[in-house]
Amino acid sequence: MITIGQLAAYAGVTIKAVRHYHKCGLLEEPPRDSSGYRRYTAQHAIALVKIKTLAEAGVPLARIKELLAANAHQFAAAISEIDRNLQERGKELRRTRERIGRLSAGDRLFVATEVAVYLDRLRQLGVSQRGVQIERDGWILLSSTSPKAAAIWFADKLEALDDPEFVALYLECDEAFDWSADDPRLDALAGRVERWFVGRGDGHTGGTQPAADPSIARLIATSTGFSSPAWDQLKQIARERKGRVTKTHRHSA
């Protein structure tokens, strides 16, 4: 006939936990002695260790209660279920560990793997740290608002990176971020960009449909807080040129 403290120590749980199990109806309340102390037997110790083992495995107390009342067959089935569960948690834990490991090693964690690869490629091509960050923020924003559109645009942009002229334009736009708004090079750059789009065959689209358009990503980027006078000017020139082209088209039509 042992006391609650001895029982708890034997099973490796706290006294409070034992009383909690009583309240939940998990562990039978033992008889009291003359002073009102609970007096336990070995059977209680066995039941308690069983409860503790299941509880440590993350089984909710309510479920443990059911299991203790179940027959051997049901119990065995539940055990193997719990074990599968535990195994799953082990795998999940390994995945978490991998992600945690990447946490201290940069920003690859925060975007889908393929985007991370793409960003690495940009860095290798010589894009500035700031440019890469703008891209990253753009893709995050885009894929949270419309994941499907993001996937399509992304595939298109990835393809464009195989075109040396596009890469050259991209790098120059990246540098242009720091130019002043009246830099004479901006006009030429805007022209080359326009010609590239026309040459690619989708320069005619209105602006919302087209695919690999760096200005779209940049547009998104501005809403994340990045902007530069030179880029604003670049966009301005592009709009004017497009207006002229549209007008010319109308004239010729």
Add this chain to the structure above:
Amino acid sequence: MITIGQLAAYAGVTIKAVRHYHKCGLLEEPPRDSSGYRRYTAQHAIALVKIKTLAEAGVPLARIKELLAANAHQFAAAISEIDRNLQERGKELRRTRERIGRLSAGDRLFVATEVAVYLDRLRQLGVSQRGVQIERDGWILLSSTSPKAAAIWFADKLEALDDPEFVALYLECDEAFDWSADDPRLDALAGRVERWFVGRGDGHTGGTQPAADPSIARLIATSTGFSSPAWDQLKQIARERKGRVTKTHRHSA
């Protein structure tokens, strides 16, 4: 500029969690639009994924808050600490899995390994299921009240099992459980038990000090609910004999 729902979906958390992080000061409150909706940027998404990753690793939110404010060095140190922690949890999980596996396979779980081995040995010697259970309960009770005494007695009893006469006596006592109280074999059995203890050299001790005395374990066992008229009678005879022996000693002294 995304809404709370889009942000939550991107990071893979619930809206409620995002607001919870705001309340805890973990994630900066973004500006509101004209209708009072929170409007997030990509920076928020990055911060949120970071928070989520740490939270999934079991890091308390208060600790995450500290980490986000810490410098890169402290952060990296904390990460490796967390990773070690995670690894430890993995090991613990494997241990739990092993114990869970044993749960459906009997009672080895509920007593220390060496006692489990001892109980198996009893079973092999032909001790009844009931007898083994009485022993198990006895050791549980004993090791919860006085673990040290239990260890000493246990070592002694294990040694006694190497004596064929002790084993024979044990088996006969085990069978005697079901005899009636006036069975004539009880007297002879009591005599053999007494002679064994005397021959072993500790028959002179008072009864509280001695070591491998099955009647002690049985005595404990009675307090767990097991008892039989034959065993009660056996104890009665033993007491009478001991009384006579003591008296004789006194006379000769």
Add this chain to the structure above:
DNA sequence: CTCGAACCTTGACCCGAGGTCAATGTCAAG
């Protein structure tokens, strides 16, 4: 015999990390 330490009793409140519900407001599309 008394003292203190260690043990036991009940009850009430507290914790993290959100979930749920209610009442209300707002947005976008048919």
Add this chain to the structure above:
DNA sequence: CTTGACATTGACCTCGGGTCAAGGTTCGAG
């Protein structure tokens, strides 16, 4: 104009206990 999806706040619920308060009990030493 309505409908359904989404947003806002606040209050209360959950689980598995921990902590505190305000006592009563037991045990061993002096």
